[in-house]
Amino acid sequence: MIRSFEKEVSWRAGGLAIVVHLALLGALLISFNWKAAHPVLNVTEVELWDSLPNLQAPPPIPAKPIIEEQPTPAPEVKEEPKAEPEPVVKQEAKIDIALEKKQKELEQKKIADKLKKELALEQKKQLASLQAESRKDQMANNDKSLKEKEALKKIQQEALAEDKAQSDQQLLSAKASANAGVVDEFKSKIQAKIRTKVNKALCGIGNPELKFDIALLPTGELSGTPKLVKSSGTAVCDEAVERAIMASQPLPLPADSSLFSQFRSLKLIFRPNE
């Protein structure tokens, strides 16, 4: 391979050859961006406010978790009052008493009312004793009836408070449900737009269900790639839906920019074969 007269230069030549190839490798590594280009979105989000937000006004958005997968307004309204934990617990505690009492309540209510008036006149002790004497069978229950009356009062107050809270909630939820209507409308618009682009043939027969998490920009474009939360079981189908999501950019968004916060991240459910 090597002539005898070439031996003295062979080592140097071999070293140089290796240096040349290392240089080529270095050039390949440096001059090419071997990573597939994912454009880094340097988007600054700005929310424009017409006026300063009123701090006293309770923000309806956190009060109501609207980013539910399938919001059904009717049960929501029902659930809302029950969602307050404290009254429920108290009610539960009182319910035992109330139940006992409620059996007698019809008879006792008049008495209790009477008692109430008499007590209001600060003749409660005498009258109470009179009452106790006159009705010995009730005497044992006298203390109880006092308590019961207090409990009754409390329940009435609570009922009042609940009513008030409920009316407040109704106001809020009326407002929120108006928003929720718009939000739902646009969510269904987004779903519908994506649905038209899904190649249903790829999802086979049956009724696979997929869940995707997507993040949106105010322009309606996606920030980042959709995240597959629940696979349909076939990778081809997942990819088809993902492509459909990418292809349907920009997604429809409501003109009201204050609602955008509810679209920033969305959970979408697809049943391509439905």
Place this chain on the structure above:
Amino acid sequence: MTVSVANDMSIFSLVAGASLPVQLVLVVLIITSLFSWWYIFIKLATIKRAETNAEDFENAFWAGGDLNKLFESLTANRRKPQGMASIFEAGFKEYVRHKKQPRMEVSDVMEGARRAMRAAYNRELDDLDAHLPFLASVGSVSPYIGLFGTVWGIMNAFRGLSNVAQATLSQVAPGIAEALVATAIGLFAAIPAVIAYNRFASSVDRLSVRYESFMEEFTNILQRKS
């Protein structure tokens, strides 16, 4: 065939992800390229040395000294003379030998010296020409080897594509990229080899012309002496 889009396209993962024939082609090409560069550097050094040797010897020869002294200084050197010096040595040795024998015709003496110089010249030319055929082969063949690897890789990439109902570019792109690496390395091996071959061939031609003209001139000198 990976279903997900390969985001990591570093050259190492490209090569590692290539199919076996493509990898073999890459290995062959890299070895070929290493050897061709090795020979290129060897030839650069040896041809440059032959040129300076020829320059030095011509200076010494035409300085007009005694030919016997020049011959002795060459043979006293432990190293075997190379290039023009070896031609001179072979011719002069043969001339002296023939001269020592009685009753030799001048034409026979000159003929013998010429043959000896011709033989030395051929040996020198063979040394100068060493590795040039290899460089020529690398220059002409390695693009084809690279092309073979590329075609194979692209065939693979498209075969993988047929399994997918909805074809996207991102499903073939990694395969094509890894296949094109083979062509790139083939070209990287071929281009320097071709350039070096042409350059060395012309250098060797010039040296051989120089040697031949020296032979003619030396023959004339010997003829005048005899």
